[in-house]
Amino acid sequence: MDFNIPEDIGGDAENFGLFLASHLKPHLSSWYKGGEVPAGFYRQMGAEGWLGIQWKDGGLAKTSSLREALINEGLAKLSPGVAISVLAHVNLGLIGLYLFGSDQLKQRYGRHVARGETLMCLGNTENTAGSDVAGISMKAEKAEGGWRLSGTKAYVTNGYFADLGVVTAVSDPEATRTRRLSMFLVELNSPNIKRTKLNKQVWIPSDLTRLQFSDVFVPDDHLLGERGRGLKQVLEVFTWSRLPISALTLGTAVGAFEMALGRARRREIFGKKIVEFQAKAFEFADFYARMEAARLMLLKACSVADAGGDFRQESSLAKYLAVQIAREITPWAADIFGAASVVFEHPIHKYPMDAWASSLGEGTQDVQKLVIFRELMKKYESGE
Numbered sequence: 001m002d003f004n005i006p007e008d009i010g011g012d013a014e015n016f017g018l019f020l021a022s023h024l025k026p027h028l029s030s031w032y033k034g035g036e037v038p039a040g041f042y043r044q045m046g047a048e049g050w051l052g053i054q055w056k057d058g059g060l061a062k063t064s065s066l067r068e069a070l071i072n073e074g075l076a077k078l079s080p081g082v083a084i085s086v087l088a089h090v091n092l093g094l095i096g097l098y099l100f101g102s103d104q105l106k107q108r109y110g111r112h113v114a115r116g117e118t119l120m121c122l123g124n125t126e127n128t129a130g131s132d133v134a135g136i137s138m139k140a141e142k143a144e145g146g147w148r149l150s151g152t153k154a155y156v157t158n159g160y161f162a163d164l165g166v167v168t169a170v171s172d173p174e175a176t177r178t179r180r181l182s183m184f185l186v187e188l189n190s191p192n193i194k195r196t197k198l199n200k201q202v203w204i205p206s207d208l209t210r211l212q213f214s215d216v217f218v219p220d221d222h223l224l225g226e227r228g229r230g231l232k233q234v235l236e237v238f239t240w241s242r243l244p245i246s247a248l249t250l251g252t253a254v255g256a257f258e259m260a261l262g263r264a265r266r267r268e269i270f271g272k273k274i275v276e277f278q279a280k281a282f283e284f285a286d287f288y289a290r291m292e293a294a295r296l297m298l299l300k301a302c303s304v305a306d307a308g309g310d311f312r313q314e315s316s317l318a319k320y321l322a323v324q325i326a327r328e329i330t331p332w333a334a335d336i337f338g339a340a341s342v343v344f345e346h347p348i349h350k351y352p353m354d355a356w357a358s359s360l361g362e363g364t365q366d367v368q369k370l371v372i373f374r375e376l377m378k379k380y381e382s383g384e
């Protein structure tokens with residue numbers, strides 16, 4: 001068993017750090033103030049090969065999950081809010097086109113999306129259903145040459161500016177729970193789509209947007225995958241996206257931890273540096289040990305995925321452990337900064353809120369436990 005990061009991927013992660021130092025770090029505070037990630041940033045990420053799905057040899061190609069995890073962790077260490085916006089484009093939106101789009105759709109949209117020139121999102125959650133995906137109620141009614149979509153997607157990251165959305169809707173209301181939904185690729189600049197930006201305090205500067213569809217026409221050839229298989233397909237999207245969001249969440253923990261360590265090494269109280277109090281040093285040791293455990297789980301999940309195995313349980317375990325540690329570490333790290341941490345503009349301030357947001361995206365902790373236990377029972381019953 002080799003625990004070393006392959007040299008080429010480690011080298012990429014280092015180069016990505018340099019990219020962030022010049023293309024992200026200097027601009028972060030103005031992006032926070034402006035409340036958005038400029039479109040040019042996705043294009044730079046695409047042009048320099050940092051998006052996890054790329055346009056290669058005339059088609060879409062996914063880079064390794066391990067490489068993508070390191071990139072997501074690096075981005076989130078600096079800004080979980082920018083990281084989620086990139087993740088929503090690639091791992092919630094584009095992945096739907098990559099996994100389920102016809103060749104014709106991939107040829108039409110793939111190149112521009114993979115280069116970050118056309119931006120994407122996923123509209124799945126509704127006010128009436130989030131964890132219980134089968135319970136969504138947006139209607140897709142059959143019409144001449146296509147479908148008419150009506151209903152509201154309540155919480156959509158990138159929804160305010162995305163050009164294309166992967167959208168789930170009820171196409172077969174009379175069918176069983178597992179066969180009622182279909183997945184569509186929707187041009188969001190179509191008439192009859194209203195976008196409302198919601199006011200939130202997590203994952204700044206990404207947006208959270210309500211998308212209201214009133215009788216929106218979607219052509220037949222924009223159906224993604226198979227009619228009636230939307231539930232299975234969107235759950236597959238979530239299984240994949242749990243790998244990068246685990247990395248993003250781990251990056252949130254590591255970012256806060258490293259910031260706190262820097263502060264504790266500099267700040268003198270009662271004649272000593274904070275790290276010289278053993279009570280504090282032990283807290284650092286304890287959190288470091290737990291971050292390492294979460295990292296090992298993530299690396300295992302990526303390695304199973306990259307080897308083509310079934311990684312449903314591993315991706316939920318990785319997400320569960322990363323969220324647990326991030327939700328504990330981030331308020332503790334903020335505390336090391338004392339009163340300074342409550343000031344909105346202070347870099348540590350956003351991390352606890354961002355860790356909270358991580359616990360919701362791609363399934364809450366309860367949903368991860370459902371998946372972990374379901375997969376555990378399958379193994380138990382098959383005698384593995």
Ligand SMILES: Cc1cc2nc3c(=O)[nH]c(=O)nc-3n(C[C@H](O)[C@H](O)[C@H](O)COP(=O)(O)OP(=O)(O)OC[C@H]3O[C@@H](n4cnc5c(N)ncnc54)[C@H](O)[C@@H]3O)c2cc1C
Nearest residue numbers: 122123124125129130131155156157357360362363364366
């Ligand atoms: C910042 C942010 C960005 C988001 N971006 C997107 C996006 O881009 N696209 C999108 O479609 N959605 C997005 N979401 C929505 C997110 O995926 C949902 O919030 C999440 O899936 C939970 O759904 P819910 O909010 O309806 O909560 P509910 O499903 O109503 O859950 C409420 C509570 O019940 C618990 N629970 C649920 N089921 C069970 C169960 N079986 N057993 C025990 N407990 C259970 C949950 O853990 C939770 O504590 C985003 C959310 C946030 C906060």
